[in-house]
Amino acid sequence: MTIFVPMKVIRNESLPDSKACAGSLRNMLDALYVLNGKWKLAVILCLVQSSKRFNEIQHEITGISAKVLAKELKDLELNDFISRNVYPTSPETIIYESTEYSRTLKPLIAELSAWGAQHREKIKESMRKKL
Amino acid sequence: MTIFVPMKVIRNESLPDSKACAGSLRNMLDALYVLNGKWKLAVILCLVQSSKRFNEIQHEITGISAKVLAKELKDLELNDFISRNVYPTSPETIIYESTEYSRTLKPLIAELSAWGAQHREKIKESMRKKL
DNA sequence: GTTACCGCTTTCCTCCAGGTAAGTTGCATC
């Protein structure tokens, strides 16, 4: 099979799918901008499953430090992904809870998780072949 | 509405959904590990749309530098997300192309892009309210 | 009154993703 490759590729800015591509590209970059960092989605997932306290979250997400978790929680609250509820028990009980809006991320999280699972399988497979 | 919050929350390790949660958490973290960085998914999206040359990619993904793009491309090739094809024209033509495997990311990319679009709308909305 | 827990905060430090700018190699065109 021979493939002819033109010497000069004309940059066709007006291609319709080029515009569509640029659009979804921008959308993706916007999404990645809010969901940046190692832990943001993990915290959201954790709280979408059920409301929790600080220590419980830290315990569940192995590896996250108190400092980082505190920062992420503040950030997520500012962006309306979670709410921080203080109950007047003694001592005060603080429960973090996912908002309606964070639940719009459910399909994305499901997709990510599914892909991650399948990817791990693929890696394991390729490891076996190498041995 | 009064909510009674128990003073001590017993950490129930044996809850079934706690395990399921830990599972999808791990899956997600695995996925995020391979897809890390600002540009990886953007490059994949770009190449899933159509095969392209180095300069075309750099032109389409505004803001990415030659150095970073080169690094990402190497990385993505190593992980079997794209292939680098050299055609013996003169001078050589190099075309990057998405692999079968990278196309397994299509639903994820679609989800991300859709969410990003909807998120931008939400932000614009809340901006209008503030003014 | 001392010890422990909860929900953080503070300090300090390290690492590296990623940006800038300039250089390089091999053609090819003028």
Next chain:
DNA sequence: GATGCAACTTACCTGGAGGAAAGCGGTAAC
């Protein structure tokens, strides 16, 4: 033979993400 492009590479630098560890203010149990 000078200029230019394509595809990178190299060298240098910086911000900020994120880790480790200790501290802190209030409460409460012993």
